Amino acid sequence: MTSTLSPAETDRAENGEEAVLTPATLQALADGFAADPRAVLAQNAVTRAGLEQVAVNHARQVSISTTVSHRLDDWTVANQKKSGRCWLFAALNLFRFETRKQLGVKTFEFSQNHAMFWDKLERVNYFLTDVIGTAGRPADDRLVTFLLAEVMGDGGQWNMAMNVFRKHGVVPKEAMPETESSSATAVMNRSLRTLLRRAARDLRDLVATGADEQALAAAREAVVADAYRILSIHLGTPPSSFDWQWRDDEGENHQVGRLTPQDFFRLYVSVPVDEYVCLVDDPRPEHPKGHPLTIEHLGNVIGGEPVLYLNTEVELMKKLAMDAIVAGEPVWFGCDVAQQMLRTDGLWAADLLDLEGVYGTELAMSKEDRVRYGESLMTHAMLLTGVDVVDGVPRRWRVENSWGDEHGDKGFFTMDDSWFNEYVFEVAVRRSALPEPLQAALAEPPLALPAWDPMGALA
Template identity: 30%
Template sequence: MTNENNAEKAMSVEDVRAYSENYNMGSAARANHVAANAAVKNGVIKAATSYEGTRELTHDFSIELKQGSITDQQRSGRCWMFASLNTLRYELMHRWKLEDFEFSETYLFFWDKFEKSNTYLENVLATLDEPTESRTFEAINAYPADDGGWWQMFANLVNKYGLMPKSAYPESANSKDSDAFTQYLTTKLHQDAIELRERHSKGASIDELRTLKKRYMEDIYRICVIALGEPPAKFDWRARTKDDEDDDKTEAQKSGPKFDKASKTSDGSTQLDSAKTDANNKSDNAQGESGIDERKQIVEHDITPLEFYHKYVPVDVNDFVTLCNNPMKERTFYTNYELKYSTNVAESGDLSFTNVPIDVLRQAAVDQVKAGHPIWFACDCMQYCVRDGGYFSKQAVRVDELFGTDFNIDKANGLKYGDYPSNHAMTITGVNLDENGKPNRWKIENSWGKSTGTDGYYVADGEWFDQFVTEVIIRKEFLDAKTLKATQAEPVKLDPWQTLSARCE
């Protein structure tokens, strides 16, 4: 093509001059200069934050769930895991009357890295004859052991490995800041994939390759242990319950753990015995005259993670389903979709998502919160987010006013063109219903620590929820009959690059 023909594609000096003149012309010039001063000095989000929009989006809700302390994923992509554990810890805390509780995120992080590595190598074995430049192999090879995930990945890990309190397996430098660990784990996995494919090209059998893969996994285990520490097979746990004025136990407490009461020995030390709490052990005497905390305790010795999960978590992770809202015409509603190569645990199978209209997804979320249960959800957290103060709202972030242009991509096209991908998971712990019973504000527990939002919590308005929330995890009991039937249908299989949902980090 000649330079003459290329010239018509270029932005000319005259074009740029005209744009500059329009920018600096007349009444628009003042608004443009004020906007530029604000944005250059403070950044786009702060410059676009509307005091009117934030004032209208109050942090009060008609229904709120009392949750534990705010958690912090720090410099890692474990939001999906934190949100999942925050959902379950609420249920555990309220069943066993604990003031606060936190699961070990590092424990599941360890097994997720280990299982993703195995799944990656299995996927390599399943695609030995695929060209490395094929779309399938590129999808498999892109992120063999990244931090991201979905609720169903979490369920896979819990089913296989159980759970434990954070005290049994605390954070490490590489769980709080996972980049270097993930980088070299990925490099090792790519090296293993290269060798598997080269040996295949020289005639090695699949049995020989799988034997080699198991040797590779010993290296992977060692890398994970050195980075994170070896997970304990058994652990001890002790927790004090909240004061109980009438000293009644729930049915679960009666049949579950052993409650110990602190007592003072003749030498002044404190010991634990299984003596029954007497009628004098009321809330106003939980800390006795001696200053000893005499609240009842749950005590476990040498309990396994699976035993802990089955004994203390009062919900089954398999009783939840993933509802998504993808209004693209290529993704029909009330259809169950399965995403190929999506699992983290090879033997668990690929992940499924039931696509429903937004009003169905929204109502299921309202019903679950009204019944007293938090909700794991996925969204595009980068859209219209004010970290200072904690807002998700197009009325709070007026980039349209700042830049003097509209931003009107609908949800279907936002997903199709990759502008609204799900990239973050959080927990819904409250909702405000208007006079017609419709949600206009959602209370959101984040995992970015207490320094963001309002003490770690955010509020999202109803418009933002409808446009940028892509998935919610709902207990089956809160599904209408049509949706429940759709979740049980034979899934339509999608290739990993076909748009439906994306891993959260």
């Protein structure tokens, strides 16, 4: 009789007899746990208080001062709420640092909703172009399944944010305020994903039946129009122009008149976005330091800049970030935010939570191994607004988060420098601050990593 087992099932059937979890094995596990007083104590504590409260290294927690020698922030934090727009919030927070001075106000926000609207629409068009370009591959091809699985998330990267701002400009928050869906994107994103997966089916069918470029373009444009309608229903219609007037903190009224978003970007964003480059710490040795990297199929605006990284040592990233803050400029960065964090206290340190002590199990991995085996990648972007410097070396960092003002120091967090080493992956700095060899390296052809590489994770 012919076996109907898959190769993996056959291997297990032939070689895994001793690996079966028998009743005797399970009983031995239960008996062993009950006989271990430390395990029982940990169970009693964690089931009542939660893992974070039990695992916190109290001595480490209280050793982390929240004061820093160089601090730039004197404003209130923003709140991305139930959305993944941190990368846009962090970029707009960087912009508003100088814009507030220009306007003579302490409190000002750009519209994050406006930025998200255009990123979403551009990303629809980008996705559909990828669908047509991969239509000759089978539907279960790894790239095709990856593109379909990852479609229409909220996250992004520095270059993607700059693509949106260069093309679509920016507006003050009052010109396109938050909506229910901009602050809680799950329902809107689900509808957009359904639209785009259906469109992927239809476009692939058109290619399979020999449709010409004109027919494909018409089908793509129809989907873009549908997406625009959905986005407008959820987020509001972005203004083509708006009346701009403000009152500064001295009480003086300033009346400018009608501006386009592109006008507002040109007049009120003084950050020279074209001068910035993203440094990353990719710890895998097959990706050499001092060499540019890019990620295939990662982007949002057709014709915009690709996502480009320069792979460098983390010590250089820290030095350039420290120098920028000391010189008076905050720094956009990307990290693996949830690792070794006390959210309520607003603290990060590499040894802040003693999980191994609670579980009695070894969990430590190197940064390289965490990246290689899926344990760590970029999940969040924020703004470095302060640094504590001792003898020319950073000791801790002050961070503007975008989670509202309920945690940490009214929404500002403190990062021990040990955490930067382990969990920060990316900083955006001025090209001119790089050593000459690294400036020259930016002209080299980048190493293209596949779409699913961890360095392609969206903050």
